[in-house]
Amino acid sequence: MKKLTFTFLFFAAVTSAALAQKYPGLALTPPMGWNSWNTFACNINEKMIKEMADAMVSSGMRDAGYKYLVLDDCWLSPTRDSLQNLQADPKKFPDGMKALGDYIHSKGLKFGIYNCAGTKTCAGYPGTRGHEYQDALTYASWGVDYLKYDWCNTEGINAREAYTTMSKALAATHRPIVFSMCEWGTNQPWLWGAPIAELWRTTGDIGCGWYIKPNPNGWTPLGVTQIIDKEVNLRQYAGPGHWNDPDMLEVGNGMPVNEDRAHFSMWAMLAAPLIAGNDLRHMSEETREILTNRGVIAVDQDSLGIQALRYEVKDSVETWMKPLEGGDWAICFLNRAAEPKAIDFDWKANVVKDTLSNRELNANTQRYAIVDLWTNKAMGTTQKALKGTVPSHDVLMVYLSKQIKKEKHKERR
Structure with missing residues (x-):
């Protein structure tokens, strides 16, 4: 049987x-x-x-x-x-x-x-x-x-x-x-x-x-x-x-x-x-x-499901950008060198248009708050350039979240 x-x-x-x-x-x-x-x-x-x-x-x-x-x-x-x-x-x-x-x-x-x-x-x-x-x-x-x-x-x-x-x-x-x-x-x-x-x-x-x-x-x-x-x-x-x-x-x-x-x-x-x-x-x-x-x-695990774009390679540091659901972004600076590397990334000078996801990262029209994903510390906003040092064979990985413009919060008088 x-x-x-x-x-x-x-x-x-x-x-x-x-x-x-x-x-x-x-x-x-x-x-x-x-x-x-x-x-x-x-x-x-x-x-x-x-x-x-x-x-x-x-x-x-x-x-x-x-x-x-x-x-x-x-x-x-x-x-x-x-x-x-x-x-x-x-x-x-x-x-x-x-x-x-x-x-x-x-x-x-x-x-x-x-x-x-x-x-x-x-x-x-x-x-x-x-x-x-x-x-x-x-x-x-x-x-x-x-x-x-x-x-x-x-x-x-x-x-x-x-x-x-x-x-x-x-x-x-x-x-x-x-x-x-x-x-x-x-x-x-x-x-x-x-x-x-x-x-x-x-x-x-x-x-x-x-x-x-x-x-x-x-x-x-x-x-x-x-x-x-x-x-x-x-x-x-x-x-x-x-x-x-x-x-x-x-x-x-x-x-x-x-x-x-x-x-x-x-x-x-x-x-x-x-x-x-x-x-x-x-x-x-x-x-x-x-x-x-x-x-x-x-x-x-972001639901948009888009793989990151390698945006730039400069002095052994790779800049990877991943668009996320809701208009946020993850950015990872990967240092492949055997020594620490300084970074100075001007958000306003780097407008990213990703045709795959139909998303744009433009700090001239949208302000983003920045958080270091490994220290969980706030790092200001995209109004200023991001400066720091990435240790050898390490990363600086940050999360960019959209901020609502202040004028939207003002009470009408």
């Missing part, structure tokens, strides 16, 4: 898939959560994942907006079961994925999982190729809310077709599952990904470093600044429900605090998914404060 029931559901899903679109209304702001790979790689198990769910709550991460807890590679058993269903490694996850998902949900979080478009995952476990609808139904039965879908062992496979198939399979389950395409930007997914997925990787894997020197004899991860450079010309492809993904966060994994702060600030400016990758159980207070900075998170 079990086999007949599954067969019926399988063919029902396939029949409805031709008309299926991705689930509406998902990821209208960039997804926020935690992923196991950057710190733990294959060293994951049920106990640790439950502890991480607990830590997401106790640390304030959940309340700050992080809700997806995602198991990356290596949760799988080396083989499928007798019905060719995916199954969890019984030693690592003795209670199975359904029970783990229930525990994650009980904490007010959402459950994310990993697989691959190829025949095997990157770590050599069963991939999804040829089992897309079957695996999608399995995920739905476990209560999965997010699927990270990698691109290893895909020789001879067309990326757009493979990801479209999995997208339709997820839609056919009628469960709201965020679809994260981890295709590394090889086939320019930003050109075709919006109808298929909620986010797509734009680069190779991130590493823990400001700049990571390429290894001529083998694969090398990308540093924070190397990834930022790859995002400059992609802003027109991002928006509510379809985001450029410059990979997960390395905050708390070994970079200095200033570089962590710059990394987090720039991911927020880029309207990037904020997927933490550190050990939440043992993070420092400095790391926690960076990851839970409500002002910076609000910039990332």
